[in-house]
Amino acid sequence: MSAAKVFVARLAGCAVFDPAGDRVGRVRDVLVVYRRKDSPRVVGLVVEVPGRRRIFLSIGRVTSIGSGQIITTGLINLRRFEQRGGEVRVIAEMLGRVVTFVDGSGSATIEDVAIEQNAQGEWEVRELFLRRPKTSASPFAKGHTVFAPWADVTESSNDDPQSARHLLATYEDLLPADLANALLDLPDERRLEVAEELSDERLADVLEEMPESEQVEILEHLEDDRAADVLDQMQPDDAADLIAQLTEERGETLLELMQPEEAEDVRMLLAYAPDTAGGLMTTEPVIVPADTTVAEALALIRRQDLAPALGAAVCVTLPPYEPPTGRFLGMVHFQQMLRYPPMERLGTLLDQKLDPVPADTSAAEVSRILASYDLVSVPVVDENHRLVGVVTVDDILDYLLPDDWRSHDEDEPAKLLRADTSPLEIVTTTAAASGRGKTHGSKS
Incomplete structure (x- = not known):
């Protein structure tokens, strides 16, 4: 070697x-x-x-x-x-720690660790790359760096948030799902330190990828104002799922602190039974009037912050255009838009075969509709035929998969399925076998 x-x-x-x-x-x-x-x-x-x-x-x-x-x-x-x-x-644990020099010359923060083989062929920590505290008050100043053998320093306790910030630098390029997995691998205390240093938007994205128990743990650690800001950045259905796991008192406190528009969406979702279309839907589909052109609709679904499942189709309604909207007219799929000239009006392209589902439709029925008609999303309407949201494939997967699917042992023997089995059928079979599914109505 x-x-x-x-x-x-x-x-x-x-x-x-x-x-x-x-x-x-x-x-x-x-x-x-x-x-x-x-x-x-x-x-x-x-x-x-x-x-x-x-x-x-x-x-x-x-x-x-x-x-x-x-x-x-x-x-x-x-x-x-x-x-x-x-x-x-x-x-995960050493970078960012503070060490003290044994010669009494002060302290420094570990920025990197060098490993090397010794005479016996063992790999060991041989040297540390350290950064001394800055000596200038300038916000752009940095302490100078030094190399030091392991024997020349001793580790000291460190509650400096710089430790977590340094660790985050190594996670900077990770996608939210990968960052969530990385945080789940950290010790509890370290995970909370890192969560504190994430921006509201980044933490919201990460929480959406975590099991509910860890979501609650992190949110309980945050002060109310910060927790409300993070919930504002989450998808309304994910925020509703999370708030439903909190105590009624804490949940109401956070709802009061959230932006009124965001809180209103979350309250609406919490009003529906968790195993219905209303309880599973997201309230932020792309909604446009019937005279919107193909070019205008394509521009809307190109938005970088729009989830792929929500960008697969646009909903056409009468005014107003925020849920609950005016009367729902229909959906137009993006592939349909690509087949027509840019100035074609969406009102002439409505999918006449796709019927919306009432908000009280069962989750099982919604999953059957998605699977039977190879849909990415299905619109949800209230008793007055007003659009209140859409249920997407990822909403159904979140519901059907067991709570601990992120930590499932892939070594478990899999069932044999037909070659033509659809992905949604596979997930449904797996969830049914586990007998578990996530709902925003279950308390932890």
């Missing part, structure tokens, strides 16, 4: 290959154990393999580290990674 010095932060995201050259996954962290006299010893890597599963790769299975890639023996245990007592993740 190459004995070159390797900096851990540069390993994050590096590809892991087997001896045949096939990529196994990517490095997400390095695992070390502390020793009484010597520097921490590297015991392995945390590797993310396809399916977002994180596994433990023993350092003994690594034959080469360098040139932006890692080579293994090919013998890898795909069991999900579980951190053991005494093990410390370098990126």
